[in-house]
Amino acid sequence: MVRFTLDDQEIVVPEGITVLEAARRSGIFIPTLCDDSRLEPFGGCRLCVVQVQGIPRLVTACTTPVAEGMRVQSTNEEIERRRRTIVELILSDHPNDCMVCEKAGDCNLQELAYFYDLRTNRFYGQRSQRLVKDQNPFIERDMEKCILCGKCVRACYDIQGVGAIDFTSRGFTAKIAPPFEKDLDCEFCGQCVSVCPTGALMSKQSLGKGRQKDVQEVDTICPYCGCGCNLTLHVSRNEVVRVTSRPDTINEGWLCVKGRFGYSFINSPDRLKTPLIKKDGKFAEATWEETFDYVATRLGAIKSKHGPDAIGGLSSARCSNEENYLFQKFMRAAIGTNNVDHCARL
Amino acid sequence: MTNSLREIEDNEVLFITGSNTKEAHPVIANMMLKARRKGAKIIIADPRRVPLVRFAELWLQQRPGTDIALLNTMAHVILKEGLINEQFINEQTTGFNDWRASLDAFTPEAGEKLTGVPKGDLVRAARIYGCSRRAAIYYTMGITQHAQGTANVNAVANLALLTGNIGRPFTGINPLRGQNNVQGACDAGCLPNVYPGYQRVDIPLVQQTFERAWAMPLSVRPGLAATEITGKALEGAVKALYVMGENPVLGDPNTEHTRKGFQKLDFLVVQDIFLTETGMLADVVLPATCFAEKDGTFINTDRRVQRVRKAVEPPGEAREDWRVIAELSKRLGYEMRYESPEEIFEELGRLWPALEGITYGRLERGGIQWPCPTRSHPGTEFLYKGGFPRGKVSFTAVSMAPPVERADREYPLVLTTGRNLFQYHFGSMTRRAAPIESHAGKPYAEIHPEDAEHMRISQDETVRVTSRRGSIRLTARITERVRRGEIFIPMHYAEAAVNVLTNNEALDAFSKTPEFKITAVKVERLAQEG
Numbered sequence: 001m002v003r004f005t006l007d008d009q010e011i012v013v014p015e016g017i018t019v020l021e022a023a024r025r026s027g028i029f030i031p032t033l034c035d036d037s038r039l040e041p042f043g044g045c046r047l048c049v050v051q052v053q054g055i056p057r058l059v060t061a062c063t064t065p066v067a068e069g070m071r072v073q074s075t076n077e078e079i080e081r082r083r084r085t086i087v088e089l090i091l092s093d094h095p096n097d098c099m100v101c102e103k104a105g106d107c108n109l110q111e112l113a114y115f116y117d118l119r120t121n122r123f124y125g126q127r128s129q130r131l132v133k134d135q136n137p138f139i140e141r142d143m144e145k146c147i148l149c150g151k152c153v154r155a156c157y158d159i160q161g162v163g164a165i166d167f168t169s170r171g172f173t174a175k176i177a178p179p180f181e182k183d184l185d186c187e188f189c190g191q192c193v194s195v196c197p198t199g200a201l202m203s204k205q206s207l208g209k210g211r212q213k214d215v216q217e218v219d220t221i222c223p224y225c226g227c228g229c230n231l232t233l234h235v236s237r238n239e240v241v242r243v244t245s246r247p248d249t250i251n252e253g254w255l256c257v258k259g260r261f262g263y264s265f266i267n268s269p270d271r272l273k274t275p276l277i278k279k280d281g282k283f284a285e286a287t288w289e290e291t292f293d294y295v296a297t298r299l300g301a302i303k304s305k306h307g308p309d310a311i312g313g314l315s316s317a318r319c320s321n322e323e324n325y326l327f328q329k330f331m332r333a334a335i336g337t338n339n340v341d342h343c344a345r346l
Numbered sequence: 347m348t349n350s351l352r353e354i355e356d357n358e359v360l361f362i363t364g365s366n367t368k369e370a371h372p373v374i375a376n377m378m379l380k381a382r383r384k385g386a387k388i389i390i391a392d393p394r395r396v397p398l399v400r401f402a403e404l405w406l407q408q409r410p411g412t413d414i415a416l417l418n419t420m421a422h423v424i425l426k427e428g429l430i431n432e433q434f435i436n437e438q439t440t441g442f443n444d445w446r447a448s449l450d451a452f453t454p455e456a457g458e459k460l461t462g463v464p465k466g467d468l469v470r471a472a473r474i475y476g477c478s479r480r481a482a483i484y485y486t487m488g489i490t491q492h493a494q495g496t497a498n499v500n501a502v503a504n505l506a507l508l509t510g511n512i513g514r515p516f517t518g519i520n521p522l523r524g525q526n527n528v529q530g531a532c533d534a535g536c537l538p539n540v541y542p543g544y545q546r547v548d549i550p551l552v553q554q555t556f557e558r559a560w561a562m563p564l565s566v567r568p569g570l571a572a573t574e575i576t577g578k579a580l581e582g583a584v585k586a587l588y589v590m591g592e593n594p595v596l597g598d599p600n601t602e603h604t605r606k607g608f609q610k611l612d613f614l615v616v617q618d619i620f621l622t623e624t625g626m627l628a629d630v631v632l633p634a635t636c637f638a639e640k641d642g643t644f645i646n647t648d649r650r651v652q653r654v655r656k657a658v659e660p661p662g663e664a665r666e667d668w669r670v671i672a673e674l675s676k677r678l679g680y681e682m683r684y685e686s687p688e689e690i691f692e693e694l695g696r697l698w699p700a701l702e703g704i705t706y707g708r709l710e711r712g713g714i715q716w717p718c719p720t721r722s723h724p725g726t727e728f729l730y731k732g733g734f735p736r737g738k739v740s741f742t743a744v745s746m747a748p749p750v751e752r753a754d755r756e757y758p759l760v761l762t763t764g765r766n767l768f769q770y771h772f773g774s775m776t777r778r779a780a781p782i783e784s785h786a787g788k789p790y791a792e793i794h795p796e797d798a799e800h801m802r803i804s805q806d807e808t809v810r811v812t813s814r815r816g817s818i819r820l821t822a823r824i825t826e827r828v829r830r831g832e833i834f835i836p837m838h839y840a841e842a843a844v845n846v847l848t849n850n851e852a853l854d855a856f857s858k859t860p861e862f863k864i865t866a867v868k869v870e871r872l873a874q875e876g
Contacts, residue, residue: 136785137780137781137784137785138781138785158379158383159376159379159380160376160379161368161375161376161379161400161401187372187767188768188781188785189372204781205780205781216657218638218655218656218657219653219655220637220638220653220654220655220657221526221637221644221646221652221653221654222526223526223636223637223638223775224525224526224770224775225370225371225372225522225523225524225525225526225770226371226522226523226524226525226526226527226528226529226646226647227351227371227373227374227522227646227647228351228526228644228645228646228647228648228650228652228713229373230652233638233657233658235657235658238658238659239658240638240657240658249712250351250352250646250648250650250713251373254373254376255373256372256373256767257372257767257768257782258768258770258776258779258782259373261779261781261782262770262775262776262779262782263638263779264778264779264780265619265620265636265774265775265776265778265779266636266638266639266658267661268620268778270620270621270778271619271620271633271661271662271664272618272619272620272621272631272632272633272634272662272664273633273661273662273663273664274633274662274663275630275631275632275633275663276621276630276631277629277630278628278629278630283631288663288665288673291630291632292673292674292677293677294630295615295630295674295677296674296677296678298586298612298613298629299586299588299613299615299674299678300678302585302586302612302613306585308565309565309567309569309583309584310583310584310585310586311584311585311586311587311588312569312570312575312578312579312584312586312587312588313587313588313589313590314572314575314587314588314589314590314592314594315531315536315590315591315592316531316590316591316592317524317525317526317527317528317530317531318525318526318527318591318592318637319527319531319590319591319667320527320530320640320642320643320644320654320667320668320687321527321530321531321533321534321642321643321644321645321651321691321694322642322643322668322687322690322691322694323590323642323666323667323668323671324527324530324531324534324535324536325534325535325542325690325691325693325694326667326668326671326672326682326684326690327536327590327667327671328534328535328536328541328542329560329682330671330674330675330680330682331588332541332556332560332564332565333560333562333564333675333680334562334674334675334678334679334680334682335678336562336563336564336565337565337569338538338539338547338565338567338568338569339538339569339570339575339584340535340536340537340538340569341536341537341538341569341570341571341572341575342528342531342532342536342537342572342592343525343528343572343592343594343597344528344531344532344537345571345572345573345857345858345859345860346572346573346597346598346859346860346862
C-alpha cells in the first residue's frame with residue numbers, strides 16, 4: 001500500500017495505481033476524455049493534468065502512478081484554466097450541433113463544455129474535413145465529431161484483438177480510420193461505440209430512435225451464448241432501441257455483435273401474436289381459451305389411449321429456469337412421463 | 347465450468363480444444379486475450395484455423411475425430427517427463443496405474459501418425475500444460491459432438507487429474523456452454539433421466555421426495571433423449587410432442603428423418619416466438635414471449651444465476667411461457683398455482699439445495715454462482731475445493747475408435763458444422779436482425795484452396811454438397827481456415843440447412859449426442875449438370 005496526499009486529504013491506495021484511479025476511488029472528480037480504467041492509460045487528452053509538489057510542470061493523472069509521500073493538487077486556478085483551454089480547442093474543431101446530435105445528454109464533451117461554460121470560442125477557424133460516410137450496416141462513423149482520444153483504437157486492438165482502426169495522418173489532418181480509409185469490415189462488436197466519449201461512433205440502427213434522456217434502462221442478461229453477459233436494454237415507446245452493458249459486470253461492459261446489435265428480432269413483424277390451430281392443413285387464428293381446451297383434450301385423449309410415455313416434451317435452453325422447471329414438472333406430474341429433454345446435446 | 351469466467355485472466359496456460367471461442371463465445375475470448383496480455387500461453391487444438399489461433403503459442407491442427415489420440419499422447423508425455431502432480435493423484439484419485447498402462451501405445455510418434463500433428467508440437471503442448479499448475483482447459487462441441495464424445499470428455503478429465511489442475515483457482519475443466527440458459531435448463535431438470543439438480547428419476551428415494559413435493563405419483567422409467575424421440579415417433583411409440591422454444595427440424599441430425607418423424611405424430615404443439623420450420627408442422631402453435639418481455643433467471647456457463655428483467659410488453663396476445671404451461675396443466679387436471687416467476691424459482695430452490703440460498707432479492711446485487719446452499723453463502727467460484735464430493739475420482743482409460751463415417755471414394759470430404767460470429771443457431775433471432783442479416787445473410791461452405799482447385803471450384807461459386815442423407819446448395823468460400831480434405835458449413839441457414847446432411851444414427855452411446863463434427867460428403871459444381 002502507498003500513502004499520499006490528494007488535495008490535503010491523506011489517502012492510502014494499493015501500489016501501482018494511477019493518481020486518476022486513486023482520485024476516483026476517493027470520490028475526487030478529475031475530468032478526462034481519453035481514460036477508461038479497462039484500457040491502458042493513454043495520456044492523450046491532457047484534461048486530467050494535476051500539480052505534483054516538486055515537479056515544475058503539470059502532469060497527467062492518468063499516466064502518473066502514485067508514489068509514497070506524493071503531494072497532489074487535483075485542481076487550482078492554473079489547472080482549470082488549462083483544462084478550459086483544452087476543451088475550447090477541441091470544440092473549435094467540432095460541429096457543435098448538439099441540438100441534433102444523437103449523443104446529446106450522454107456526451108462527455110458536451111458536459112465539459114457546460115462545466116466550463118464555453119459559450120464563445122477564441123479558436124474558431126478552419127475545421128478538419130472528415131466527411132466520408134462508412135457504408136457498413138452496424139456502426140455510424142461521424143468522424144467530424146471525433147476528438148482523437150484513441151479509446152476506440154485501444155478497445156479494438158487490446159480488448160478485441162482485432163485492430164480494425166488506427167490513427168492515420170498527422171496534425172490537423174489526423175484521423176482514426178480503417179486501413180486505407182475503407183469502410184469498416186471487422187467483428188462489429190461495437191466496443192468502439194461503447195467507449196466513444198462523443199457522438200463520433202454510434203449504432204446505426206439506433207439513430208433517431210430516442211436520445212438518452214428519453215429512454216428507460218432495464219438491466220437484463222443476453223439471450224445468445226452461455227457467457228451470460230449483462231445487457232442494459234434502452235427502451236423507448238415499448239421498443240428496445242439500443243443495447244449497452246455496464247462495466248462493473250462479469251463481461252466488464254464488453255459485448256459481441258449479436259449481443260449489442262442483434263436485438264431487432266424483438267419487434268419483428270414476423271412475431272407470433274395469437275395462437276394458431278391447423279385446420280385442413282392451414283393455420284387459423286384462435287383464442288387462448290379454445291386453444292387451451294383443444295390442446296388439453298388432444299393430449300388427454302392420447303394419454304388415456306396410449307399411456308403417458310406416448311407423449312414427449314422438448315424444452316428450451318433459451319427459456320428461463322422458471323419456465324424450464326415448470327415444463328418438466330408439467331411433463332412429469334401432469335402428463336406422467338420422463339420424456340422431457342432439450343437441445344443441450346445439439 | 348468447474349471454475350469461473352473471472353478467473354480466466356489469471357490463467358497461466360489456456361488449453362482450448364474443440365472451441366471456436368472467438369466466434370461462438372466472443373466475450374469469453376476477450377477474457378482469454380486479457381490473460382494473454384498478462385502473460386498467459388494459449389494452446390489450441392482444432393482442425394480449423396479458428397480466429398484465436400492468431401494469438402496462440404501453439405496450434406495443433408489435428409485431423410477431425412482424433413481427440414483421444416491427441417489428449418492421450420499429451421498425457422503420455424506428461425507422465426514420461428515426470429510433470430505429473432503425484433500428491434494430487436495419491437490423495438484424490440484412483441485407478442492411476444491401470445490407466446497409465448493404457449497410455450503405453452500413445453508415444454509422440456504414434457500420436458503424430460494418428461492426429462497428423464507433428465510430434466514435436468504434441469510434446470511441446472504437453473510440456474506447456476504439464477508444467478503449469480494454473481492451467482485451464484476449455485472445450486465445447488468440438489469435443490462432445492462425436493460418437494466418441496463421452497470418451498473425449500474423459501480424456502480431457504484425465505489430463506486435469508494427472509496434473510492436479512482442478513479444485514483450485516485459475517485451473518479446471520471448463521466446457522463453455524453454448525446457449526444463454528442451457529446450464530439452467532439442465533439444472534432445472536429438463537433431462538429425461540433426472541429431476542431438477544441432477545437427481546435421478548430411477549432412485550426410489552428421490553422419486554418419493556418429488557412425489558411428495560408435487561403431490562403426484564411419478565414414473566421411475568427414465569425418458570427418451572431428444573435425439574431418440576424422432577425415431578420413436580417413426581416407430582409409432584411416441585404419438586404427441588410438445589415443443590417449447592426449440593426448432594428440432596433444423597437442429598436435429600438428418601432433417602428428412604426428423605421431418606418424417608414429426609409428420610407421423612398424431613399431435614404436435616409448438617410454443618415459440620416465431621413460426622419456425624418445426625412450427626410449420628404443428629397442429630397448434632402458441633405465441634410465446636422473448637427474453638426482453640419477461641422476468642426470470644438464466645444460469646450462465648460458470649453456474650452464475652442472473653436476473654432477467656422485463657423491458658417491453660409482448661406483441662399481440664403472446665403470453666409468458668410459464669403462464670401457458672400452468673394453464674395447460676390445470677386443464678389436464680393438475681393444478682399449478684403461481685403468482686410470479688419468483689415463486690417458481692423458490693420452489694426450485696427448495697428441491698435443489700445448490701440453489702436454496704439464492705433469492706430474487708439477493709440477485710438484485712448481481713449474479714450468484716451455485717452451489718449456494720444458504721442465504722448467507724456467497725456462492726461458489728470454483729468447484730471441488732478441498733476434494734471431490736464423492737471422495738476419490740477415477741482415471742478412465744479411453745481408447746480410440748474411428749468415427750462412424752469416414753471419407754471414401756464416393757464421399758471424399760469430411761464435413762464439420764458449427765457457428766460463425768454473426769449468426770446464432772438456426773437464425774430465428776439473428777436472421778431477423780437487419781444489420782446482421784445484411785452482413786452475414788448467405789449460406790456458404792468453407793473449402794480448402796487445394797480441394798477447390800482439384801474440383802475446379804472458384805470463389806463464390808454455387809456448389810452442391812451431398813451426403814448419404816441428402817444435399818444442399820450454397821456458395822463456396824475458398825479459405826485456408828479448413829484443412830485439406832475437410833469442409834465447414836455453418837448451421838444457421840435454413841435455405842441450406844446443414845442437418846439435411848448429418849447422420850442421425852451416429853450418436854454417442856451415453857450422451858446421445860450426434861456426431862455433427864464428422865460427416866462424409868462430396869462437393870460438386872452445379873455447372874457440371876449441364
